[in-house]
Amino acid sequence: MLVFILRRLAQSAVVVMAMSVLVFAGIFAIGNPIDVLISPEADEFERAAAIARLGLDKPMHEQFIRFVDSALGGDLGTSFVHGVPALGLVLQRFPATLELALCAMLVAVVLGIPLGLWAGLKPDSLAGRVIMTGSILGFSLPTFWVGMMLIMAFAVTLGWLPAGGRGETASLFGVPWSFLTADGLTHLILPAVNLALFKLSLVIRLARAGTREVALQDYVKFARAKGLAPSRVVGVHILKNIMIPVVTVLGLELGSVIAFSVVTESVFAWPGMGKLLIDSILQLDRPVVIAYLLVTVLLFVVINLIVDLVYSLLDPRIRLGGGRA
């Protein structure tokens, strides 16, 4: 197990390194950042001074080393717009995004697994077909459009839920969270549902496909032949087997939920990293964009690591090592 973790950590380090090269190449090497960094009226002298200050006159590899060096020290530059360290700015917005993403995942799992199980156990029933049709819609409708429809329906027409923002927050570990207050929760519902829709459809499909396959296995018939109640056959024998692919895919998708929250955060004016990213791109605030990208990459890596660990816990064939007998 320890070997497994160490190996995965080493792999992760390689991924992060490769990504920082890409980010560096994408942001620093393409185009000339100096045109955006200083005002167009600046004279030749000011321009040269700025170039020297930023180290842009140095060869490419030296620039890269400098970038990595300060990045390792947690310094990803200072936001042009806000005048504060870019990394701090991104991290400060991170809890809001994480909260939204986790709530969306929760919605996707809590609704998706039972619905997928049902559709898998009774594929020809009316309910089974309605569920599958719904999941096709969830896949194909664009997130921003659904988001706006949700606002139209529940915020504007019915007036049940607020249209945007985080609402009241309460502090936990020194970080403000919306889900701790009733008002915050009402603000959380619509964006979480909006962000969950795509993953919900995915979970339904995974759970349904898994259920259909597992339900035909001899061990399910054997479990029934032992006289077990259907709740135990479905809730333990089938569920535990379909959870393996669901957890794996979901874990990997958590990263993409965080990435996709860009759209939902913009529609619902949710003050997370995604909204910050869009704002920063519009304002050409490059250090913030870089900080966002690197933080997201790190997140992906950490999440994948956790998924691998959970996966190995779920499947004894992996946890206990040893090949298939």
Next chain:
Amino acid sequence: MTEPLLRVDGLKTHFLTRAGTVKAVDGVDLRLDRGEILGLVGESGSGKSVTGQSILGLVDPPGRVVGGRVLFRGEDLVGAGEKRLRAIRGRRIAMIFQDPMMTLNPVLSIGTQMVEAVQAHETVSRAEAWERSRRALARVGIASPDERLASYPHQFSGGMRQRVAIAIALLHSPDLIIADEPTTALDVTIQAQILFEVQKLCRETGTALIWVTHDLAVVSALADRVAVMYAGRVVETGTVAEIIGNPRHPYTRGLLESVPSRNRRGVPLRSIPGMTPSVLDLPEGCAFRPRCDRSTGACTAMPELMGDREDRAWRCWNPVGAEARGDAA
């Protein structure tokens, strides 16, 4: 005759598929007394597994029992509700499946799978259920059962897994075990061991056994009586001695001639010509007609079960040996 433990009357299980109705089991009759071992023999696709599963109501859709009765201790299981069936499954009638690699859930420990089987029928503590499972494993010859209970199926060999399945089947000392080719997937030596042990355990506990197989040699070593299936029906039934020594149905005779045997050394093995018919389009009348060298015009009508006793019967218009006896239909 006293009421048997199990009596299957005209059991029909059909699969309603897109390609048509598959009459996998189409009128099966069986009877089994307490403690008796019945070999259910037939080619692949003859409906043996579906028969076994129909008895316990375990056929999955699109399959459905569409007719007949399964009288178990006088109670008809075909009409029984799911709840009643659940009380019988595993407790009164247990099942063992063909492929031990597939019968145990790969993500649950052996202990979990045994404890739940105990607790499905008895309200006992986990510790007590564990102890019962331990003893059951020891009984089927598994060493260090405590350690084994904590293991997962992938840590076991095929033979060990089948022993675990047998241990699970024996947990509640059922009246009947339906074993669906439990040794086909195993090595020959392990096959013989398991065969011997199951027989011993059934004799000890007075458990009746339906041993499904396509291997007549196995049946003759193990069973008291034999039922031969062909295309969804029992075509001949009798004691082992009767079936082996005096087969009446041409199909049974064909099966016997295709089994290598010590006392017929030197006689070339014969295989039955032709192929198992597709259950989707069976010939009219006797299903064996296209492959039968004794068929006559009469065979276009479905032969009834005929014979001297309820448990010695065959389904053939021109039974083997009829000439000598002069009792052809």
